[in-house]
Amino acid sequence: MAVYKRTYRGYSGALTNPAWRFLVLQRYAFKAVFRSRFLLIGYVGCFIAPLLCLCVLYLNQNASVLSMAGEKPGFIKIDAAWFQNLLSFQGILAGLLTAFVGPTLVAPDLANGALPMYLSRPFSRAEYILGKGMVLGSLIGSITLAPLLICFIVQSSLVGFNWFTKNSYLGTGIVLSSLLLMAVLILLGLAMSAFVRWRLVAGALILGVFAAGKGFGAVINAVMRNGAGYYFDIQYLLSTAAASLFGHSADDDPISPLNAWIAIIVFCSLLLLLINRKLRVCEVAG
C-alpha cells in the first residue's frame, strides 16, 4: 500500500462494470447489519423451523423409524398446504427481520444527508434502491425461498422422480410466492425507512402496517359485513395470492385471488411512490 505517497494523483486504472456497482452498497450494508449480535442470533434462529421440517421430511420417509410408531412412510401428507404453511411461518419471521433490518438501510443515509455523496457519482437512484433492496432481498430470500426449495428438493429425492414431476407446480409456487413476499417486504422496508428517519419508529411502522391493516380490516368487516376489510390486511392478501400460486385457492374466499393481486400491486405502487418522493437529493438553496 503506497500510503507514503502523500500527494495527489489521478486514477487511470480499470473500472468495475457499472451494471453490478449496486452490489457495493449491498456489501457495505451487510457489514453494518451483522455488526448487531442480536440480529445475527435472530437470523440464525430463522433457520430452526426449516431444519425441523427437513427432519420431518426425512423421518416421514424413514420406514424403520415410522415402523416403531406403527406408521407407514408418507404418514404426513406433504402437499401445497404443507409448503404454504411453512412459507407463512417463515414469512412472519421475514416480516420481523424486515422490521429490524429495513430501518438501518435508508434512514441513516437520510439522517446524515449522505444521498448527495452517493448520487453525485455515476450511480443512479434506481441503483441505490436496488443496492439497499438487495440486502433485504438476500436476507428474506435466504429464510424463505432457499429453505423451501431445499425442502422441495429433499422431498423429491426421498420420494422419487414421480413425486417431483407430479408436484413440480409446488416448486413454481414456492419460487413465485417467495418472490412476491420478498418484493412486498423490500418495498415496505425501504419505504418506511425513507419515510421515518428514526430507526425504532420505522421498525414499529413496518410491523404496524401489518397489525394496523389487520385491525382496521377487521373493523371494516364487522361494520360493513362485505369482506372489504380484507383489502387492508396485507398478510391476508399475500396468503390469498400465494394460495393461487400453489394452486389451492378456495372458492369461498371473501376476496378472489385476482382482487388480492390487484390490491397488492396497488399497495406496492404506493410504496414505490413514497420511496420516489423521499429519496431525493434535497440541496435546494435557490
Add this chain to the structure above:
Amino acid sequence: MTQPVIELAGLHVRIGKREILRGLNLELRGLTVGLLGPNGAGKSTLINTLLGFWKPTQGTARVLGYDVRTDARQIRAQIGYMPENDSFISDMAAISYVRMAAELSGLPAEAALERAHEALFYVGLGEARYRKLGAYSLGMKQMAKLAQAIVHGPKLVILDEPTNGLDPQARLRMIRLIQEMRALGTMHLVICSHLLRDIEETCEEAVILKAGQIVHYSNLEEERASNRRFIEIETEGDDGTFADAIERLGCACAVTTPGRIKTVLPEGIEVRDIYRLAADRDVQLRRLNFRRDSLEDIFLKAMA
C-alpha cells in the same frame, strides 16, 4: 484553445413555480473558479444542475464537454463533489466511507482501499482514518468530505463552502490543500463560498451570481496583473510639486488629499524611478502600496 470546463448557454432552471437560474451564459476554462453570491443567488442550484440533479428548463449546460441533460452519468464519473452539509454515515470509519465512495465511482475494491488510504493521508487524516466519522470534529469532517471527493481522481472537483465552520487553523489547512491541488494542474476546481477571502486566495476566475443571474465575471489573475501598475503613495515634505514631477515622468496622477498621491505606471517606468525622483526632491516616501482592487470591492460593485 482548450475545451471549456463549464459552458452555460441561456441556462434557465425552474424548481416548482420559481425560476431559480435565469439565462446564464458563461464559459469557464480556468483551473480554479470561484462561485460567489448572496444567499438565494442560485449557487447551489447551479451546482446541482451541473451534477445533473436538476434538469435545465431552457438552454444548455455542458461540463467537460458533456451535456448535463443527456450525459449526467459521464459527467458524474469525472466529477468529485464535496457537499456543503454533512454528507456521511456517522457510524462508519473514515477509511470505509472513502473506500465505499471510490468503489461507487467504479474503482475495484483493492484499488479503492489503496486510494482511500492515500486520500486520507493527503488531507491530513491519516492517523485518524480508522475512527468513526461521527467522532470527528467539524474540521475533520470537512477533510473527510474532501477525501471522498478526490479519491477517484476526478477531472473536476466541486467544493461547496469548503471552509464553512472551520477555525482559522483548519481553514488555513483547507486553503493550502486547495492551492496545492491547483498547483498540481491535473484537476479543475469550482469553489462555491460566501467567504471572499477564500475565493481570492484560491481562484483564478470568479463568477458572481445575484438573483439567478451572472452579474459579474472576473479573471482575478488578469486583474491582479493590471493592479500591479496602480500605486498609492503617501509623502512627507512635499511642497506640492511632487505630483507634477511624477506626471512629467509620463504617469497619470491624482492627488486625493495633500501628501497622498495615486498614480498608474506606464510601460517603461518602474517604482525605482519614483524613489529616485523623491530622493532628488528630498521628499520622504512614508508609504508606497500597489493598490489591490480586492474581490470585496468587485463583489460590492456587482451587488450594488
